[in-house]
Amino acid sequence: MARNLNFPYFPLPPQGYQQSYFAELVRAISIYMQNQQSPGEGRNTFSVFTELQTDDYALERGAIFNHSGYVKVSELNTPHARGSSASGAIGTITVITT
Numbered sequence: 001m002a003r004n005l006n007f008p009y010f011p012l013p014p015q016g017y018q019q020s021y022f023a024e025l026v027r028a029i030s031i032y033m034q035n036q037q038s039p040g041e042g043r044n045t046f047s048v049f050t051e052l053q054t055d056d057y058a059l060e061r062g063a064i065f066n067h068s069g070y071v072k073v074s075e076l077n078t079p080h081a082r083g084s085s086a087s088g089a090i091g092t093i094t095v096i097t098t
Contacts, residue, residue: 008032055082 008028014021052066056074059065063074072080
């Protein structure tokens with residue numbers, strides 16, 4: 001379902017520069033940018049997401065990601081770490097074979 005956006009009127013340019021035309025154009029572009037940055041409603045019967053991130057690193061709240069085959073929603077208080085590993089050593093071991 002498409003978002004219900006009101007597209008701004010973009011005026012036709014005059015032959016020469018006119019301050020009023022430029023002001024109308026800036027206003028129309030500002031309205032367009034506000035519409036694009038505002039979240040909208042969505043209702044889908046089928047969706048395909050390709051190349052989803054496998055963790056929530058650097059995602060905004062509410063973004064989706066794939067975590068071990070499950071689609072999850074990024075929340076600020078429930079991190080899904082990118083991965084962790086550790087290694088260490090204590091002392092040495094000598095193996096003698098005869």
